[in-house]
Amino acid sequence: MSTTASAIASAEAHSAHNYHPLPLVVASADGAWMTDVEGRRYLDMLAGYSALNFGHGNRRLIDAAKAQLERVTLTSRAFHHDRFADFCTQLTELCGMEMVLPMNTGAEAVETAVKTARKWGYRVKGVPDNTAKIVVAADNFHGRTTTVISFSTDPDARADFGPYTPGFEIVPYGDLAAMEAALTDNTVAVLIEPIQGEAGVLVPPPGYLAGVRRLTTERNVLFIADEIQSGLGRTGKTFACEHEGVVPDMYVLGKALGGGVVPVSAVVSSRDVLGVYRPGEHGSTFGGNPLACAVALEVIAMLRTGEYQQRATELGDHLHHELGLLTGSGAVEAVRGRGLWAGVDIVPAHGTGREISEKLMDRGVLVKDTHGSTIRIAPPLVISKEDLDWGLDQLRTVLVG
Template sequence: MIDDMLRTPGAVRDAERWTAHNYHPLPVVISSAEGAWLTDVDGKRYLDCLAGYSALNFGHRHPQLVAAAHAQLDRLTLTSRAFIHDQFAGFCRELAELCGKDLVLPMNTGAEAVETGIKVARKWGYQVKGVPAGQANIVVAEGNFHGRTTTIVSFSTDEDARADFGPYTPGFTVVPYGDLDALAAAIDENTVAVLLEPIQGEQGVVIPPEGYLPGVRQVCTERNVLFIADEIQSGLGRTGRTFACDHESVVPDMYLLGKALGGGIVPVSAVAANTDVLGVLQPGQHGSTFGGNPLACAVATEVVRLLATGEFQRRSAELGERLRAGLEGLLGKGLVGVRVRGLWAGLDIDPALMSGREACERLMARGILAKDTHGSTIRLAPPLVITEAEIDRALTTLAEVLTA
């Protein structure tokens, strides 16, 4: 018999007792998972419609990824970057080819990739563009979410992420997301980069107006400014293309990648850019003990190979249309807004009905796990291995919650 403390109520109490309350998780305690399904400590199964904020694009315990991890665990897990291991060059080459870039710099978390991008852009500005020392600035967007380090929250417009963490890092100009004129006006002679999410995930899967990303690309080229695309959530198949920028044939100067790159097994992030950008770094100027470790590279190489077939991008695009049709059918029936790109959706629930948190709790009670954000908005981001029948199940359950 399972000890009472391992059942859901006891485990939830323990989590609240022994951890800092920097999250407000749903009261479910997961013990195992496979594919698109999770099982809690009481044996109840749930359809995962969050996929670890897109870290689990290939589902839980994808056989190819688990096999790569097991094989590497038996050989070598860490060397540090003081030495070269036999998984490193292959991973960097295959990821660079997937991105169409010359170089890759592996890190661990998404926030580390963003911090790396900021440092590289500033150094490029001083060494290549000729910006006076200490004067570099970067243009960012309102509603952004790039992580929670001190520097990153300095240019956040989310007070929950930002308040009481000052003094804040200078060097950032915030403009409205999707407003090309405001972005162009904010660029001056000391601007080194524009840092944007091609789709704002944490904000509620906010898709910019058509033509915005190509416009950003054009302005950056004309003004000699780097375009940095934070594809940590939106990239690697989530939106029906390898990168969200691909929907408008936009190629940024720098990709920031993470989450799905680790296959849901290990944290892996990376910065990909050409030599004229990433080549500004020299030994000792940036690094990470665990960045690009053998286990991470072995798993991430298999992730890149899964994406190279195009299968997951096609699944996301095709199943995403099924998801879109079902969600749009609920407009006026509890939903007041829907935004969908591939297997990624932001749903605005009529606030007179319930909050996003309440909706997620009711979905959880019916065996669907999703995540709320910003009041009455919830996000759906199921693993790309989800089936048509499972999408239909999620849609039917959502309709039940909205009309109950």
């Protein structure tokens, strides 16, 4: 049995089958490339679902992590540490906000946003106890905790995990009229992804985000933008909301904030919103730990240069131009996305998204399918144009020969 087959068999035997990975075993990675245990190289066109915006083994991030590893990695929030204040200050400045509540994973940050909105609703807006409502969009993906899957419309994420957490109303994504109709005096927040990633990189209609901002302002409702996948450079802006000149009341961040080195997430908002917390009401042992702060500080510094946003814009324009040409090939039904991020709907006769992903893997390119016939493309922002073109050539060969 090969090294790959042995490793996969062992994983299948001893780990829960909550994922369906492509059949390769990665041993090392650098930049936009990964190498498996057999020595085969693959172009990473997924980037850990945007956690690896700055590439594998980014020298600045690795050096920041190594330096911090030699000093202190964890204090818990029982004590202050010397990286925390800088992390909070610089992240609020990047976001144009005032306060940070750090967590670890994206799902934790979404849970934190939900709790924050409810507490704000009771303490500030004056909503009667236990009546707060949060409006969300259909086809969302905000994580997999019990509360979060309670407002999912994906049967795979939701089925057999009830009873579900109440307090959410689901409206169609991109439908402002439906959202307006859903807002009541007890609505405390609207929680949406500015671009829906898991759903297939769905970009809302022009003016939608601005409309959400207008409605929430008029009704004294918090606008919570889940920018865990769309934020931190992926779309060509620091935040996807910027494409419509919109500033939400709260950003939910994760994935790329840790640079693919450590899990880092955060809720960033105003003092009026995050100021509702008192000691003991919410927390996390590892949230805002020194190692996480050190890496995130380097991520923030890199984003401040604008270099990665510019790369995402320029390479993204090229990516979408090339993918657009495939829509006339008879193999691609539609292409969506923004910046260096795309969802490609494959004509079913040419194969499922999984089948196309496996064929691309055989040619040295790694993508992943979602919702049957769609593949997502989101390479690290450090990818070269030459490597991007090579990857697109492989996709073209697989689809049209």
